[in-house]
Amino acid sequence: MKILNPFRLGLLGGLGVLVAVGIGQTVISLATIxxxxxxxxxxxxxxxxxxxxxxxxxxxxxxxxxxxxxxxxxxxxxxxxxxxxxxxxxxxxxxxxxxxxxxxxxxxxxxxxxxxxxxxxxxxxxxxxxxxxxxxxxxxxxxxxxxxxxxxxxxxxxxxxxxxxxxxxxxxxxxxxxxxxxxxVPATKRAKFIDLAEQVSAAVGRYVIGQGSLALVNGVLSFIVLTLIFPAFGLPVKYSALLAFIAFMGSLIPLVGTLSGSIVITLLVLLFNGSPSVIAVGIYYLVYMQLEAYVLNPRIMNKAVKIPGALVVIAALAGGTLLGILGALIAIPVAAAILIVVQQVIIPRQADL
Structure with missing residues (x-):
């Protein structure tokens, strides 16, 4: 291509770079919002x-x-x-x-x-x-x-x-x-787009309900065990409501939330109660994490978002790295949405080539 006016081309290119930088700075400024x-x-x-x-x-x-x-x-x-x-x-x-x-x-x-x-x-x-x-x-x-x-x-x-x-x-x-x-969306493609969008919306909704259900189960069980069951066997646990709340909030975070919350709770019990309460609490959370990993999570989340386990781990790690806790929360439904698009748009298009 013959360049008739190099100055005009350079000026337009420079303005394009400035606009891109301005858009990037605007997005960074509005990151919290x-x-x-x-x-x-x-x-x-x-x-x-x-x-x-x-x-x-x-x-x-x-x-x-x-x-x-x-x-x-x-x-x-x-x-x-x-x-x-x-x-x-x-x-x-x-x-x-x-x-x-x-x-x-x-x-x-x-x-x-x-x-x-x-x-x-x-x-x-x-x-x-x-x-x-x-x-x-x-x-x-x-x-x-x-x-x-x-x-x-x-x-x-x-x-x-x-x-x-x-x-x-x-x-x-x-x-x-x-x-x-x-x-x-153009009218010729609107029906397909609506179908995909509704599937993605449903997947996100099911995921939120599933993750909230797991967190609720962990919080309620933690409160019952720490407040009622352990004291009945002579194993008092101070600040049980606070610890149950930590368990609930931790389980809202995919993959590492339950483990992190369990470690924090066990350390707090160690500081404020000592042995043998901390041993009982540690054993309880080890058992609960196995129950959640092999019974609760598959039954609840497999119905919510049907994506491979390896993709779940990769998505959660990537989302957490990019956007912190919020990124870890939304990474799995975003991965499910991408998988839906790949399965229903890209793969059929490739098959027709």
Whole structure:
């Protein structure tokens, strides 16, 4: 191709680069907002199957939406007025017990508990390392870290409220949003696009319900075991409601959530209760993780998203690396959506060549 005006070509190319950079900076600036919107849309797609199920029970569309929204708000309100005060009280008690815990580090109580529960662990080496780390701490750094944690908590609460409001809006107007998107597709391809979009939407909804069900099972079982069963056998566990809440939140994260939550809970029981409670809690979570991996997860999630196990692991790792916890949450349904497109669009097209 003959270039008639090199300057004009270079100018247009430079302007194109500047526009691309500007778009990238805009996306980065709006990353938090886009994350909120993505999380809310993800949850709305998860609630849509419930609305559809209510419609099959002769509920009008608006009544089904109001019922689901009332249920969501009811659960949120119940969480605030029933669970949060208990957790807040147990967090306050745990904070008040922290000075005694620090004292116990130095008078040998914690060391004795750890050595009794984990005789193979080099406690003295850990204590020496802790003392060296504490001696190098800067008070200014600690204060800045505490302030950063406070800002992070406030930001998280604000984000949760924003996501809840957006979820309510998306649930109530999901059909309208879908119709608007469908109108942008050429009429000759619209029917196929609608079919694929509805399959993807259903897969996302089933996944959200499945993951929420796994988290609910873990949270409820943890609360029952830690609050009722273990104390009945002389194995008291302090702050059981807080620990059950940690189990519930951890199980919302695919693959590593249950394991991470179980490790955190076991370590907290070790610090605040010692042996033999920590041994019982550790054994319980080892058994539960096997139950979830081989019984609950296959039965629930195989009906939700039918994708190979290796692809699940790869998708969760990639999503977590790119977008953190939110990426890990949405990676599996995104992988399911890509698999649907590949199976129903790309493979038939390749077969016709």
């Amino acid at each position: 886009l994350t909120y919107v993505g999380a809310a849309l993800f949850l709305a797609l998860g609630l849509d199957p419930v609305v559809t199920w209510l419609e099959t029970k002769k509920f009008p569309r608006w009544t089904a939406i109001l019922t689901v929204l009332a249920g969501v708000l009811g659960v949120f309100t119940g969480l605030i007025f029933a669970i949060v005060p208990v957790i807040a009280e147990q967090v306050r008690n745990a904070v008040q017990a922290t000075p005694r815990l620090v004292t116990a580090f130095f008078d040998g109580t914690v060391r004795e508990n750890v050595e009794t529960a984990l005789p193979w662990l080099g406690v003295q080496d850990l204590l020496d390392g802790f003392n060296e780390w504490a001696a190098d701490l800067d008070v200014t750094t600690i204060g800045g870290g505490v302030f950063a944690v406070g800002i992070g908590i406030a930001t998280g609460i604000t984000g949760a409220i924003i996501v809840l409001i957006l979820t309510i809006y998306f649930v109530s107007s999901l059909n309208g949003i879908k119709s608007g998107i469908y109108q942008l």
